[in-house]
Amino acid sequence: MIAFSGYAQEKINRLDSISPISFLSTTYTGDTTAVPLVLENPLFYNYNFTYKKRLDSIQREIPLSYNEAVQRYIDVYAGRKEMMGKMLGLSEYYFPIFENALKAFNVPQELKYLPIIESSMNSHAISRVGATGLWQFMFSTARGYGLNMDNFVDERKDPIQASYAAAKYFKDAYAELGDWLLAIAAYNCGTGNVNRAIAKANSRDFWAIRPFLPLETRNYVPAFIAAIYVMNCPDKHQIKSQKSLFAIKTDTVQVSRFVSLTELAQAMSMEEEDLCTLNPSYKKKIVNGSTELPKRIIMPRVSLASFASIYEVLNDHTVDMSMQVVQASNDDRRLHKKHRESAEEKPAVSWHKVSAGQNLSTIADEYHVEVQDIKVWNKLKGNNLVPGQKLIVSKNSGISKRAETRSGKKYISYREKTGTTRSSGRL
Template structure:
């Protein structure tokens, strides 16, 4: 029996640490609707005939759809408004790699369309991409920028990866399952079971993956047939219809930009989620961009020099230094400060105490303030 808790679907599959505040359980109300099972079956059969997905109308699929219709309308109303902004981005990427456009619904179940979603195991962004997969797909991750959170770059990478998974399995259901569980695991399940059909293979997969494809189909159904259930989509007036990207010439924070052109930091974070500290860095031979509502591009251009000058003055007068810029897994040198101990440093950078001792040839746990430690970080410390 699938859980009836509204948020479990949106956050459980990726094991996201915490949902956005707009998705808190108290903000969601049950809206009972009239449900005609025969009509649902008929529409699923239509989806089956019009898409490359093989859909078996099972009791689990029916239950999942009905559960979403009964319990998750308020959640989906929020998602519909975000979809107006994100879906065109997804569609362009999917079309580029000849991937079915229906796969634009995967980020709904992966991240609830939250570009900064991060799972307990480190999967990040709209498409919940793991770090090693990101490296394979040429997504850059450093202490200031995580391209897994960039809607455009992550969508291109995810579409490319989905295309590669289809080439391996020649079946979109299996490609979707492999996106969730990993291609090697799906291969092993096929070998162990003797089945190459997802619906027959489900019994050999972990519950999360076994329910992943039905959840995808249920999500597809709710978006495609919302009007049939009198679910009215609402437009989010805070999300700009048109945007433009501007090349940035010097390090600058969203605070400096916000103050000079009178735009909210929330809007800047929404449009530029890949900048971890809400700061756009300046790196030699690397160009970074700022995405703005189209109505703000002229005023930014007019005040650009003033913005950079203010940023320079601020950074030069800071008592506390800005975080170091480094690539994940690259070698960095960390200077020990008051209050540091090996366990704390190890936690901050996602490594083991034994690693720190080995890299720095430490015989015990004692540290002195000012000592330099070599670290190969697995994650970033919290914002300073």
């Protein structure tokens, strides 16, 4: 059975049950790749009273300070006219979703501008370290705030689910830090770094503790203020809104069975890619709804003429695939890199127990290594062996060298080190 409705407030019962912010990592994990780096200049030559006045006029709950750092980011974003035009177009679709979530947790509406600097409002954005989605959640933090990642879905990419999780995070961060700029800084680098900066500066003012924060976080808050300014004053900088795919009226459908987005797009006579763009969290283009846990599909409003074929896909078609749900593993690329480095630092060792009649030459031939290698690995000064003695006969460390005799010639082969992978945030 299906039910058509407009965007309704997402249920937040499971988010309310999450433990407070104290479980968050205290190490710096920020990675907001959308924030450009700017050079610091202690002298402020281009103070603009007009910009200051405009910021004052749009300020609500969050202080919108005006200073040299903010001015530099205003210059950056005001100069990116095409990008900010796209943000204006996307905001017509996303901002109502963000506002509903922020309102549900009674946190400032201005926070809706953060996904601009987090992800350029791209649900599929993935940072170097694995932060994912509009709000750039890291895996462990997303799990802590009730988001699900399995073989079918990554709710970090779900605009509604992720927005409620982000709103809950900000509520917790503000409860701990008591200041909105500090809470925003914590979203980038974690509460631990913010608290340490507070202790070093002996102040709870963001601009006072800013020099003690990670470089990215120092830029993060000024960039946020600048994004608010440009989004509210586009006409002052010749920035025009660009129409986006999302400039359509949509319906929300709750399904309690498996539904193919490919088949649904065909029934609606629309591009499959466009329907998947409206539903970015489904990994396999399959909506894995169930009676216990119905799933949401966002779709363009349908006409009565196409309702029958759409109804058939949603209620009668069978998806031929396994319905087993497998929870995803942590995709934090920093952890994977650490594990690889740890494995390289602690190479695997192979042992051999000496039998009667064996010598170093026969053992070296058996394991395709050099006699000298065995002597070095076992710190042997001579060639004498004792039956029952244990010898290290292989060390697979990083790049290992092995000499092999082929057609009377010696060849050197190398085992390459494991390559690194490419690497939001989020926390």
